Amino acid sequence: MSEDYKRTYSQIDDWSDSRELLANARKQANQRNFDDVFIVDIDSHISDGGAWPEIMDLVEDPVIRDAASAFGDGSKRGAFLNHTPGLQWQNVWGRIPHGQGLKEPVEDTDVPRDVVLVRKSIDQMGLDYQVVFPNALLFLGMHPVPEMEVHLATAYNRWLVERILPEDPRIRAMLYLPFNNPEAAEATVKRFLGKPGVAGFLVTSSRHKPVHSNEYMRLYAMLEEAGQVLGFHTHLNWQDEYTSQLNRFISMHAISFVLCNLVHLTNWVINGLPERFPKLKVMWIESGIAWLSFAMQRLDHEYMMRTSEAPLLKKLPSEYMRDMFYTSQPMERSNEALLAATMEGISANSQMLYASDWPHWDFDLPSVIWDLPFLDENAKRNILGYNAARVFDLEIPERYSKVAAE
């Protein structure tokens, strides 16, 4: 905890200091000596809409940039965004204040507000790196104006690279790929590859373009050649025909956050993309892990009977899945035996990477991994940090003398 912060122990509300909110996280980190554990958070979120006007100033199309002023009573706040009602339901109607975004006042104006907030969570959770992704872009793949995806994503990527990442080497980002426009996605890789702080590239999974479409092959080849991670970050979609039948956020979130990645992963495997791009590092983000045991068994079961429909495959779907990477959050753990079996099934020791999803309503702390009784210490250290260091080629601070076995 920052030395200059004194706890209040008062009721936590939408405007509470996140150091107060995460004080017990710091306590957990001290109790588990996390200062001796290399920890990387692969997925957290920047939730501050206050920076949106600044981001709109980085839109490169002069007409669209000018048109942003027509939004937010001239403030440009929220310009062109296509959020769905779901995001406004994440705080369980006031029960989880941070679920609606961190609203706390920030006194330090030397750096962007988001940098201050990210630093607080890094310090309280005991992290070494935190990979951030903007809330505002999670649903952008469903924008009714397809070209808007390119305009907004490029502006946001620029803002991250030019204004946020240079402020602190512990902050990294996976940049948004405007996936509905394959040529623009390729241009994004070319433009930002190698920029300081860029950890990899990411596709938001709420979209209706099949990942095996031929138009993506050049993009995948580029990422494979560059040794970059391609992440698929899940999100809700309450408008799909099936999910539109779900009348409660709990139901929609439980299903929708898995469904999109389940579809993309199935297409990825059955169309033989792991055979076409064997060195491409593919990562599935924020769908939890319980779905993976289902997908492995289901696809293996059907593949053995319908092998002719997946002729590019040279081994079982589950074996390809064991070569891919998965973030840990939200870790479903009400049944420890099922969790242990799933982690064994996906070779979590080498393929799972810790993610917090902070400050979203279902965030996980590093203790969720550290306290699992069926993992040995090497596995815990791998999942919490060393797998990320290997996959993202992150520098491990010298103070960590103990290096976990892969």
Add this chain to the structure above:
Amino acid sequence: MVELFVAKAGDIADRDRCVVVEGDLEIGVFRLGDDFFAWENNCPHMGGPVCQGKVMNRVNEVLDDGKKSHGFEFVEADVHIICPWHGFEFNIRTGVHPGEANTRLTQYEVVVRGEDIYVRT
């Protein structure tokens, strides 16, 4: 056993709480009417500051005789403290999660002497 002074009874409003600290131990003392209840400020789910959360009544779904649903209602008798980290709810009188009886808060004894409220650790 240590007895910690919490507050004057009149300083804790109905449906409110006061968190006291002794070393690493944090205890939230809640008031419901004339009754006081003390629970550790440590959620059994993930260790969140449960006693610093919002106080709300339990939610019930209203069914008619034909088992048709007619929306939600608050249950006045069941007052919950809700962990601000992830929304786990606990009955302030019993410390029990409304959906899973084995998930419960750690209780401490409250001592009332006149206007003074103490908690025993």
